[in-house]
Amino acid sequence: MTIKKTGDIAAGRLDSAQLACEFADIAPLMNATEAAVAASRCHYCYDAPCVHACPTQIDIPGFIRKIGNGNLKGAARDILSANPLGGMCARVCPTEILCEGACVRNDQDNEPVRIGALQRHATDWAMARGEPLFARAPDTGRRIAVVGAGPAGLACAHRLALSGHRVTIFDAHALPGGLNEYGIAAYKTVDDFAQREVQWLLSVGGIEWRSGAALGRDIDLAELRQQHDAVFLAVGLAGVKAVGIEGEGLVGVEDAIAFIARLRQAKDKSTLPVGRRVVVIGGGNTAVDAAVQSRKLGAESVTMVYRRGVEAMSATWAEREFAQKQGVTIVLCARPLRLIADGDGRHVTGVEFERTREDESHRLIDTGERFAIEADMVLKAIGQKLVADGIDREILALDGGRIVVDAERRTSLAQVWAGGDCAAREGLDLTVQAVQDGKLAADSMDRYFARTAKHAA
Template sequence: MPDIGDIAANRLSADQYQRNFDDIEAPLDRKRALVEASRCYFCHDAPCLEACPTGIDIPGFIRKIATDNVKGSAVTILEENIMGGACARVCPTEILCEQACVRTAQEGKPVNIGALQRYATDWLLDRGIQPFQRAKSSGKTVAVVGAGPAGLACAHRLALLGHAVTVFEARPKAGGLNEHGVAAYKVPHDFAQREVGFILSLGGIELRTGQALGRDVTLAQLRRDHDAVFIGTGLGGVNALQLDNEALAGVEDAVAYIERLRQADDKSALSIGRRVVVIGGGNTAIDIAVQARRLGAEDVTIVYRRGPQNMGATGHEQDFAQTNGVRIRHWARPVRLIGDSGRLAAAEFESTAAGGPGRRFTLETDMLFKAIGQVFVAAPVSEGGQALLELQAGRIAVDAEGRTSLPDVWAGGDCVAGPDLTVSAVQDGKRAAHAIDRYLRNA
């Protein structure tokens, strides 16, 4: 985007950009990891384990850290969650394992499970250790569509079980949202690609980038050429505000902008408004709002149609945004975008609060980001206008093992109903891989 008026690049110094997009959490060193691990009670029927979607033996991996068996700790994590390194950075531990931690109820301060998980998995990746070995070849082949958390987890487990896997990814890089869609300060320093490299180093997985389902390959082709198919394409569409003037310069899709930001070698080259408004209440809204501030926006406001307890973003994420200088205004929805010479100048909002609906206010803004959710695009799994797979609530319908309405096709991750979390996508891929394995061995 060219610099026009109050939208500009190079708002900050090089040092400020470096600090703003560095790790938000400093990793634990050995001493601090040992101290934190010593806080764990190693509960026999650990509630933290029950709260982990991938079923990681959390007391088990922490006990190994406490005894300085870091490699063993990492293997314990990765056996259940091959993307444990990314999940340690992006997983909402505050509402999962750490919320369930016994110390949360006793002291209000859980064991820092996420930081310990990162300590162990980073130790392994930093040393280039590949702890897994493939089973004997089964002679079967599986196509995996989408190289995000669900697809990569499925591909890794299938390869581990001895099957040959080809992964088809539409983008130039694998990694899914970890590479393209989360805030740059959450997964910085090319970590997403390092993790992809670790997964592929197992062997038995061929990655083909620039291959989109429905454009370069079809579902019919994949079913013909492979013994089974797994679909983990995520959500390809973005909801619109359904307002006039939505095409004004300065109105942006938050997901697309975050991807540009994450792929930019030079963050200072990205233009950002001086006054920014974000519409939405999920993690994407928080991520774009905070990053707008860190790119140099002076005034950033998130506007959400309901209350804080209804926001998709956790309380921790909401607090993080506010401590980073972002205002959050609840109980309001956009009703009009106001332009000036073809560019966004202001947005008008209407109150949605009980007892005061209809009251209006206007926010002057140079840039407005839409972060009101993504939708599954069914066209790639359709033929002649007819869906090849049964859909449910706008996403691919699957059974408890991830099997679709076609007997040799499974799906998982954001393209199916369920929590839109990296850790849940990993579990979907792993669960489907075991179901595919049983299918192939009985075929």
């Protein structure tokens, strides 16, 4: 094979056949027999804890019972009525801390029902057949603008369209899907599933998609409010936090989210350059995805470094365990001090860290012990932030860099709702939580339209 180098960053470390194996589906689809056996382990609990653990409140015992009875269409309808992105959530949800983590089988034989795999079994069956599961209500004449085509925006648009409203989704990207399309590891969503799921969702009708439309550049919030009956902001967290240390502009230093997006959009992964020695700074799912995919592209050593202990990492135990099985080394309790440059002062050659510890108040304290890790590629994954272009911060209240919303996802601005990662609300920043935000906002809009129609009458 031919390796094209830029310093120690190179494309083509593995050939196409090796890459196909590395990026194959990590959780292949169940067959009918496997699904029936898995479904038979469910106790169909009354007031099931797995349902309460699911942010979208899917009737899990109900859809599993239908799978056991061979009614896959009914199972898919149960799932997708509660979560229109149920196929993607079955692939990326941290089920180990949500539904499967709450399963009563954990207390019996330490093995939960395979809820995520069963959910994927039913939703993939339905989408492969393209059968209509839902019918759109008669047109209401209401028009809603959804800004952002990620999970929150798509879920909101789908629910509003089912109610008969007309929705226009605006998004800055070329493709809809948000992080599902651009920010999730390729091995979790193979065969262009993110786009296939979006096309199924849009097929309900009443939803128009406009690409290349960025808030503050191509569209204006004030104009959207004037031209629509309601606006839903689902702009995500498009900005990337800087580490704020010396050497951040060196060649070989990159934001992890940009690295993942480039990988997801690549038609040929053998053309993607990756370092021989990669260091990933961060302890969340993005850090894990970047680290694992660096290994899968052929990096010889990948080290993920987090400033606190394992209990503070936002990546779940399953994600951490998977990363380590893929050959990623995890270093805890170390914060980056500076990025080390080569003799020309252009390329990164390593990262200097300082050991840390927490005091009784969980404040981070430097110990004075320093060490360095060699690296020709450094990926930063310390979090993202709201890009507030096009948002009038004098009118739209923000808290901690996110949009303030109430329980119904209403903002401080009349006729404007917000959800997903851009919203300051309870809950984890997960795909499934973003879907629930979109549902709550859509239902709130419906109630608002009903009230305004009653008053007008």
